Amino acid sequence: MENDDMKQKIRDILARHGGLPMPVGELADDGDLYAAGLSSFASVQVMLAVEEAFDVEFPDSLLNRKSFQSIAAITRTVESLVGSAEAAE
Amino acid sequence: MTLALATSLAERAGRVAAVAATHADDVDAAARFPREAVDAMIAERLLSIQIPPELGGEGASLSEIAEVCSLIGQNCAAAAMVFAMHHIKLSSLVSHGTDSEWHRAFMRRIVAEQLLLASATTEGGIGGNLRNSICAIEVAGGRCRLVKDATVISYGAHADAILITSRSHADAASTDQVMTVFTRDQYTLEHTQGWNTLGMRGTCSDGYLFTGEAPAEQILPKPFAEIAAQSMLATSHLLWSAVWYGIAVDAVARAQAFVRAAARKTPGTPPPGALRLAEAVNLLQLVKASTIAGLREYETAKADAERLSSMGFAVAMNNVKIAASETILSIVNQAMLICGILGYKNGTPYSLGRHLRDAHSAQLMISNDRILANTSNLLLVHRQDTSLTG
Numbered sequence: 001m002e003n004d005d006m007k008q009k010i011r012d013i014l015a016r017h018g019g020l021p022m023p024v025g026e027l028a029d030d031g032d033l034y035a036a037g038l039s040s041f042a043s044v045q046v047m048l049a050v051e052e053a054f055d056v057e058f059p060d061s062l063l064n065r066k067s068f069q070s071i072a073a074i075t076r077t078v079e080s081l082v083g084s085a086e087a088a089e
Numbered sequence: 090m091t092l093a094l095a096t097s098l099a100e101r102a103g104r105v106a107a108v109a110a111t112h113a114d115d116v117d118a119a120a121r122f123p124r125e126a127v128d129a130m131i132a133e134r135l136l137s138i139q140i141p142p143e144l145g146g147e148g149a150s151l152s153e154i155a156e157v158c159s160l161i162g163q164n165c166a167a168a169a170m171v172f173a174m175h176h177i178k179l180s181s182l183v184s185h186g187t188d189s190e191w192h193r194a195f196m197r198r199i200v201a202e203q204l205l206l207a208s209a210t211t212e213g214g215i216g217g218n219l220r221n222s223i224c225a226i227e228v229a230g231g232r233c234r235l236v237k238d239a240t241v242i243s244y245g246a247h248a249d250a251i252l253i254t255s256r257s258h259a260d261a262a263s264t265d266q267v268m269t270v271f272t273r274d275q276y277t278l279e280h281t282q283g284w285n286t287l288g289m290r291g292t293c294s295d296g297y298l299f300t301g302e303a304p305a306e307q308i309l310p311k312p313f314a315e316i317a318a319q320s321m322l323a324t325s326h327l328l329w330s331a332v333w334y335g336i337a338v339d340a341v342a343r344a345q346a347f348v349r350a351a352a353r354k355t356p357g358t359p360p361p362g363a364l365r366l367a368e369a370v371n372l373l374q375l376v377k378a379s380t381i382a383g384l385r386e387y388e389t390a391k392a393d394a395e396r397l398s399s400m401g402f403a404v405a406m407n408n409v410k411i412a413a414s415e416t417i418l419s420i421v422n423q424a425m426l427i428c429g430i431l432g433y434k435n436g437t438p439y440s441l442g443r444h445l446r447d448a449h450s451a452q453l454m455i456s457n458d459r460i461l462a463n464t465s466n467l468l469l470v471h472r473q474d475t476s477l478t479g
Contacts, residue, residue: 021262034314037262040220040463047470063400063471065318 110164126168162335167291207248276301288446362427383409414451
């Protein structure tokens with residue numbers, strides 16, 4: 001999957017499940033989602049939706065604030081999982 | 090800390106506990122600040138034990154501090170809770186303030202002057218979720234100003250400094266918070282609510298309108314989200330649990346004294362409360378084991394910010410709090426059944442009314458319902474560690 005497609009999908013998920021006070025379009029790729037108002041409850045909902053959308057499961061080592069700090073960080077986290085799944089095939 | 094120092098820490102804590110015991114009933118009856126016990130903590134220099142040696146402190150571990158909480162808690166839960174809450178605030182300074190010159194100097198001051206720290210995280214209108222703020226700190230010209238409707242500031246009127254949360258600026262989201270240290274000369278407190286409660290009456294957790302102004306460098310340099318996740322929530326659950334364990338230990342000690350006294354009168358016949366005592370001691374061991382496991386997990390994770398921020402760690406700390414707060418109620422209740430009317434009456438060697446009332450606060454200070462809701466959300470993605478010892 002192209003990186004930009006992935007980012008757009010992640011932005012759509014954030015718009016639906018992030019509960020952010022501003023439109024997701026106003027967020028920079030590296031903008032801090034927690035500072036933007038992402039609650040710990042919403043971050044779990046976003047994780048679930050990302051797992052479903054990309055058919056991946058986050059190992060516990062990636063279930064932390066850093067992996068979900070920004071749109072760019074979520075993209076890197078998903079890429080590392082999709083990449084390792086492709087490599088295993 | 091060396092073994093010799095650790096021994097002397099227990100001795101120092103023992104002297105504070107003895108003072109706390111003398112005044113515990115009066116502190117409870119009058120709902121007054123445990124002044125004598127806190128003065129004893131100051132005399133024994135216990136308010137700075139957590140501060141690293143390079144800043145003049147003793148570098149005590151959280152386990153050592155928890156032991157002191159339990160020792161004092163066996164005699165006066167309110168005094169122990171004041172000690173615990175002070176060290177929870179101090180853990181945020183020690184964990185997140187050592188890179189900031191102002192906070193380093195402030196820690197040296199805590200050592201020299203044995204300053205008592207209070208916390209103002211609760212605010213009218215946030216619905217009990219301390220990870221939200223309505224008030225915002227204003228920073229201009231190197232100064233910061235804050236007004237907060239703080240519905241609870243435990244021992245606020247007796248503290249030397251208050252660590253207070255707010256939004257980081259006027260336009261910040263409610264979860265974009267910072268924590269700022271204000272010293273007593275930098276704020277005023279206008280009393281808004283009293284603290285006439287069932288138990289934990291000596292914490293004097295009154296409500297105040299806080300108005301403060303200070304140099305902006307007193308704002309802790311890390312987002313409060315990190316401070317909460319990496320020091321405050323874990324140390325709160327662990328040190329509170331240590332205090333609650335202390336309440337339960339003393340309740341069981343009273344019940345055991347009751348059973349032994351009965352046994353001595355009727356040798357050969359097991360006294361009626363003996364089985365209940367065995368059950369209570371079993372529950373007490375569960376609380377102890379869970380709290381110790383939590384403390385060990387914290388000490389191991391302490392150096393690893395990733396681990397401290399992980400879901401597995403949050404679930405583990407939540408569980409320590411839930412287990413201790415629920416189980417001590419069963420333990421104190423068992424002790425009451427054992428001691429009967431002499432446990433129910435005040436002023437006997439077996440009185441348990443204060444223990445029972447103090448223990449009831451445990452499920453409410455951060456509501457267990459809120460904590461279970463948080464855990465259940467985490468469990469939607471976090472997978473449990475299936476190893477026994479890992």
